[in-house]
Amino acid sequence: MATMTQSIRRSAIGLGLFAIITGGTIAFTHALTEERIAEQAARAEARALFEIIPESAHNNDMLRDTLILPASDRLSTKGPVTVWVARQNGQPVGMIMPVIAPDGYSGRIRLLVGIDLAGTLLGVRVISHNETPGLGDKIETRKSDWIKNFEGRSLGNPKPRQWSVKTNGGAFDQFTGATITPRAVVKAVERSLV
Template sequence: MSEPTLPEPTALGLSLRTALTMVAFTIVFTGLMASTYQATHETIAESVQQEKLRLINEILPPASYDNALLNDALALPAAPELGLPKGAQIWRARKAGQPVALVMEAVAPDGYAGSIRMVIAVLADGRLGGVRVVDHHETPGLGDYIDPNKDKDKANPWIAQFGRLDPATTPVALWKVRKDGGEISYRAGATISPRAVSNAVARAAAYAMTNRDRLFAQGAQP
């Protein structure tokens, strides 16, 4: 006796089977992702905070303030002066309750290859604590020396000159590259990137000094 012949699966049956398999896969995958997130998100968040603090401490010595800097933050809904029309973050450094510095996010929108993101420390008396470029797309080997990690001159990186700027001796109007009549040096053949950074730093410093009292007073101090 011959074995009974199984009916060929219909297109609808195949579609339903495939759909059920995909649903089961999605449920399992989502569960795994949720478990991974729960297990790692606190560690990741802590790492992000530590990296942020490490970067800030490069431009503002930790001994110069005694507050929990990352908790003493001010979120601005808009800060076009900082190149951030959709909002910016400012951290306020204090010592014994007194203002020490404003640490600000800022963007130079006119880099050679697009926007240049920075973090800038402006001391309470108007001097610059320092500047760090945190994201850019400038030409490798040409304009990327604005980033100290890519600057070949490790002993005297280009960005370090901002940490010596003092409006009492060098007016903010001169915080621009020498080619434009200012006091900021640059390297031959690569003017656009340092010009963008210098101009953005000058705008940020002017904004910080004009609004210093309001920025330190705004919001509750943690």
């Protein structure tokens, strides 16, 4: 009986040491890479901003010309958000704001939505998502041009009832086998225009 207790004790100690070493390694790796990951995310966000409103369309430092908006149910944001303002010779020509599509197939889809002063969409880009590879991830520009279909649209183009995917009688295509993702993005973009 004593040898069985000793064996269990040895196994428990070994397992505990393994857990401590593994947890420490993960925490150390996280600490080493956290800043680099944040820098890469900021670069990706800046690239998306300049895809929506190219530098040729404004002459201000859009990355520094920002406004802070409070949390908004319409944008599905939980806290204050940064809005980037594009200006030409000091006059606003457009803005880009973060929007969340909370009802993607695999969770929240973070978007950047650019709108000009007339309420016309300048562009939409996906910043992050967890959609199914090969299906829902076609919302990314590197996978398809689907997201570019929003450019030039407004609340009146298409008509309000058509701000949906085609299977629901709307104007926007969906993906074969992945209707939930495009439906969520279309709803979120429409909400940002209201």
